[in-house]
Amino acid sequence: MSALAFELPQALEAREPPEARGLARDEVRLMVATRGDGAIAHARFRDLPRFLAPGDAVVVNVSATLPAALAARTPDGRALEVRFSTPAPQAPGPEWWVVELRAAGGGRYGEREQCLEVAGGGTLEIVAPFAALGRL
Secondary structure, three states, X not given: OOOOOOOOXXXXXXXXXXXXXXXXXXXXXXXXXXXXXXXXXXXXXXXXXXXXXXXXXXXXXOOOOOOOEEEEEOOOOOEEEEEEEEEOOOOOOOOOEEEEEEEOXXXXXXXXXXXXXXXXXXXXXXXXXXXXXXXX
């Protein structure tokens, strides 16, 4: 298994902002990886200054997420959640989106090239993987 491939337990998945969970912004979890010795430390965001030294680079992910998810079913009846990420770049029209499929229990569901049933009688066609990132 790749060092970047892992299963995130559903209980640890942040599904809402920290304030909605009774936490301050600086109380969110922080994982610090040290390049020199490969050490991993688990802390809180408020602890960040103690891990920084002059000249260190801090990378901040400011990518937007959409509160957009649909319940769906596979042709054999399996329940899924379709999470919409962004409009697909260089797509032939505005109806093309990058999505992530989640199975019951929160695990990723990677099947592609199939039609899913969505609420209200609609269908959603999964056509191809997107940049091999686990998104479709």
